[in-house]
Amino acid sequence: MNGLIEQWIDWLPSLVDGLGVSVQLAVVSLLIGLPLGLAEALLVASPNRIVRWITLAVVEFGRGTPTLVLLYLIYYGLPSQGLVLPAFGSAVVALSFMTGAYTSEIIRASLQAVPRGLVEAAAALGINRWGTFRFILFPEGIRIAIPALMGFAIQLFQTTSLVFLITLPELLSRAYSIGSTTFQYTSVLALAGVLYLLVTLPSGWLAALLEKRMGRHLA
Amino acid sequence: MISVANLKKSYGDHTVLDGVSIEIQRGEVVAMIGPSGAGKSTLLRCLNLLERPDSGRITIGDTVVDLPAKIPVRTLETLRKTAGMVFQSFNLFPHLSVLRNVSLAQEYVLGRDAKAAHQRSMELLERVGLADKAGSYPARLSGGQQQRIAIARALAMEPEVMLFDEPTSALDPELGLDVLAVMRELAASGMTMVVVTHEIHFAQDVSDRVVMMADGGIIEQGDPAQVLSSPANPRTQRFLKAVIDR
Numbered sequence: 001m002n003g004l005i006e007q008w009i010d011w012l013p014s015l016v017d018g019l020g021v022s023v024q025l026a027v028v029s030l031l032i033g034l035p036l037g038l039a040e041a042l043l044v045a046s047p048n049r050i051v052r053w054i055t056l057a058v059v060e061f062g063r064g065t066p067t068l069v070l071l072y073l074i075y076y077g078l079p080s081q082g083l084v085l086p087a088f089g090s091a092v093v094a095l096s097f098m099t100g101a102y103t104s105e106i107i108r109a110s111l112q113a114v115p116r117g118l119v120e121a122a123a124a125l126g127i128n129r130w131g132t133f134r135f136i137l138f139p140e141g142i143r144i145a146i147p148a149l150m151g152f153a154i155q156l157f158q159t160t161s162l163v164f165l166i167t168l169p170e171l172l173s174r175a176y177s178i179g180s181t182t183f184q185y186t187s188v189l190a191l192a193g194v195l196y197l198l199v200t201l202p203s204g205w206l207a208a209l210l211e212k213r214m215g216r217h218l219a
Numbered sequence: 220m221i222s223v224a225n226l227k228k229s230y231g232d233h234t235v236l237d238g239v240s241i242e243i244q245r246g247e248v249v250a251m252i253g254p255s256g257a258g259k260s261t262l263l264r265c266l267n268l269l270e271r272p273d274s275g276r277i278t279i280g281d282t283v284v285d286l287p288a289k290i291p292v293r294t295l296e297t298l299r300k301t302a303g304m305v306f307q308s309f310n311l312f313p314h315l316s317v318l319r320n321v322s323l324a325q326e327y328v329l330g331r332d333a334k335a336a337h338q339r340s341m342e343l344l345e346r347v348g349l350a351d352k353a354g355s356y357p358a359r360l361s362g363g364q365q366q367r368i369a370i371a372r373a374l375a376m377e378p379e380v381m382l383f384d385e386p387t388s389a390l391d392p393e394l395g396l397d398v399l400a401v402m403r404e405l406a407a408s409g410m411t412m413v414v415v416t417h418e419i420h421f422a423q424d425v426s427d428r429v430v431m432m433a434d435g436g437i438i439e440q441g442d443p444a445q446v447l448s449s450p451a452n453p454r455t456q457r458f459l460k461a462v463i464d465r
């Protein structure tokens with residue numbers, strides 16, 4: 001048992017570094033992917049048929065393609081088209097794309113769930129379409145979307161572990177490389193699992209708390 | 220103040236307004252009654268173009284809407300500024316405080332600065348008896364309070380006409396009284412009002428004219444006492460009997 005603790009303490013700095021990379025990757029992908037998702041949600045409802053179709057195709061591609069395939073396409077496939085991205089950049093592109101596609105569906109459904117009466121009340125007050133979106137639809141829709149978006153963010157964080165396959169030194173790949181030198185795979189992966197949990201569990205609690213707070217004013 | 224000429228509206232092959240015409244004078248209070256599905260809400264919602272009529276002409280104040288031609292955005296804006304609306308389900312913005320509910324459109328649509336809007340909102344909240352609720356959120360308030368705030372919100376745009384679609388139907392009778400009191404006061408102040416209602420007492424006491432709608436048209440109208448106590452049309456007789464018996 002003592003041996004295990006000592007091992008873990010030995011490995012911890014490297015794994016915590018890796019955790020940092022994982023968190024960074026998830027945060028950057030969300031920062032790019034969420035606005036993308038909002039844009040896609042709005043464009044899917046565009047009155048212009050062509051815009052609608054193209055957006056729909058992008059969304060369906062993002063949702064339908066396994067993330068690993070996206071990752072490989074971008075990291076190994078794009079260089080053959082003359083575009084070379086570093087591992088972190090490739091991972092950000094793939095995960096943001098995937099985030100945009102999934103969150104656009106969440107956001108679209110949430111905007112649709114805003115009661116029609118509120119939009120009509122805004123219209124009856126003479127508030128134009130942009131004002132209605134900015135002051136009513138968006139804030140109301142986001143409140144509806146928050147729980148699902150938080151759930152997605154936690155899932156995305158776990159998905160970052162896939163990028164060990166393109167040799168980005170995030171948490172899982174650190175654990176793997178330690179495993180391959182010490183042959184203590186089970187032990188090091190267990191520690192990695194604990195570190196993942198240290199992020200996902202509090203995030204889940206935060207999500208629940210936020211949901212409660214946001215819902216407070218709503219009937 | 221309001222003039223509607225030969226207004227038609229269908230959903231698919233279901234005709235909801237079958238060539239409705241009506242003139243309403245400035246300061247007049249019109250109570251609109253009729254069975255469910257008669258087209259009362261549709262007519263009201265056509266007046267501020269929440270619903271787009273198929274054909275006909277609507278004049279409110281100086282604004283004229285001729286259909287089926289395209290409605291310019293400016294026309295839409297002035298029409299909605301001229302006519303305030305109160306809904307059966309209040310439709311307050313749940314994420315905004317009472318004060319913000321009343322101030323938002325003053326700032327965004329009328330371009331009032333925050334201070335002027337705040338001041339006007341407080342005056343109106345005072346008028347509907349809810350100044351002490353300025354900082355509350357709608358979900359904290361009773362239905363009757365929410366509806367009075369919805370009235371204040373509509374009044375904040377300084378409309379020349381107020382449209383009410385069954386403002387007390389979602390309320391317990393007792394809570395409805397406060398709302399009706401506010402509407403009485405508003406009527407007494409000279410506001411032009413069109414009120415769709417099942418409140419026969421309100422129609423009797425407050426309105427200048429009762430309009431009975433059925434099957435997409437106005438089948439009878441006139442002095443409240445006459446229409447409500449000795450209606451000429453058998454359809455109106457049946458309807459009023461049903462309302463009173465309930």
Ligand SMILES: Nc1ncnc2c1ncn2[C@@H]1O[C@H](COP(=O)(O)OP(=O)(O)OP(=O)(O)O)[C@@H](O)[C@H]1O
Nearest residue numbers: 230233235253254255256257258259260261262385
């Ligand atoms: N968006 C819509 N699509 C299809 N039909 C509609 C729509 N809105 C209203 N209708 C139909 O139009 C008719 C008139 O509806 P309206 O709401 O104007 O009636 P009303 O007189 O206000 O009735 P109530 O007393 O029940 O409120 C009804 O038959 C209704 O089903």
Ligand SMILES: [Mg+2]
Nearest residue numbers: 259260261384
């Ligand atoms: Mg109705």
